[in-house]
Amino acid sequence: CLISTPSLSSVSPSPSLEPSVSPSPSVSPSPSPLTISVVERENSIVVTLDDLTEEEFTEELRNTFRNITAQAINMYCEQNAEKCNIPDAGSRKRDIHLTLRDLLRRQNTVLVSANDIVITSVEQTDDGIQVTFFVRGGSGEVITANAVVEAVQQAVDDDVYSTN
Numbered sequence: 678c679l680i681s682t683p684s685l686s687s688v689s690p691s692p693s694l695e696p697s698v699s700p701s702p703s704v705s706p707s708p709s710p711l712t713i714s715v716v717e718r719e720n721s722i723v724v725t726l727d728d729l730t731e732e733e734f735t736e737e738l739r740n741t742f743r744n745i746t747a748q749a750i751n752m753y754c755e756q757n758a759e760k761c762n763i764p765d766a767g768s769r770k771r772d773i774h775l776t777l778r779d780l781l782r783r784q785n786t787v788l789v790s791a792n793d794i795v796i797t798s799v800e801q802t803d804d805g806i807q808v809t810f811f812v813r814g815g816s817g818e819v820i821t822a823n824a825v826v827e828a829v830q831q832a833v834d835d836d837v838y839s840t841n
Contacts, residue, residue: 711797717811720822721797724829727805734799734806742808746829749837750789750812753828760824761788761814777795788815807831 707759713721726742754761793813800807812820832838 711795713795713797713811715785716819717795719798720819721809721811722822722825722829724808724810725802725805726808729805731799731801734808739796740791743794743796743836745832746794746810746812747789747791749832750825750828753824754788754814754820754829757824757827761820762826772773787811789820790815 715800724729750761751818789812794810795813796810798807798809800809811822812825
């Protein structure tokens with residue numbers, strides 16, 4: 678299965694919650710009441726949820742999608758901090774005035790929560806629905822489309838999205 682930059686093909690797993698993923702810097706989501714910045718639009722990706730209709734993509738299923746995606750991004754970014762806008766160890770070393778409370782708070786910090794997965798559009802296709810979204814990190818910075826694609830693709834490969 679291949680997933681990569683906008684010029685390559687996307688993945689098409691079959692179970693309904695397993696997404697096909699593609700970055701969408703060149704794709705403009707359909708008009709939406711949500712106003713997003715250029716950076717957010719450039720770092721949005723499109724995920725195709727196979728064999729699913731817009732009506733079936735209820736708020737409960739949207740929340741499940743957001744939770745699984747946030748979990749996938751957190752697992753990926755734990756191993757790939759430099760790709761996820763997380764300061765590297767070198768910059769943390771300069772922060773020498775940490776208390777035990779500070780250390781415990783950092784240890785228990787989640788980079789991305791379900792609320793950080795911002796869905797900008799949902800469109801019906803012949804194969805299912807296309808969900809366009811971007812991800813804000815815990816610091817408020819947008820996580821790059823390439824990092825999100827890699828995280829979601831890794832989760833697809835690991836059957837994290839599988840409903841079976």
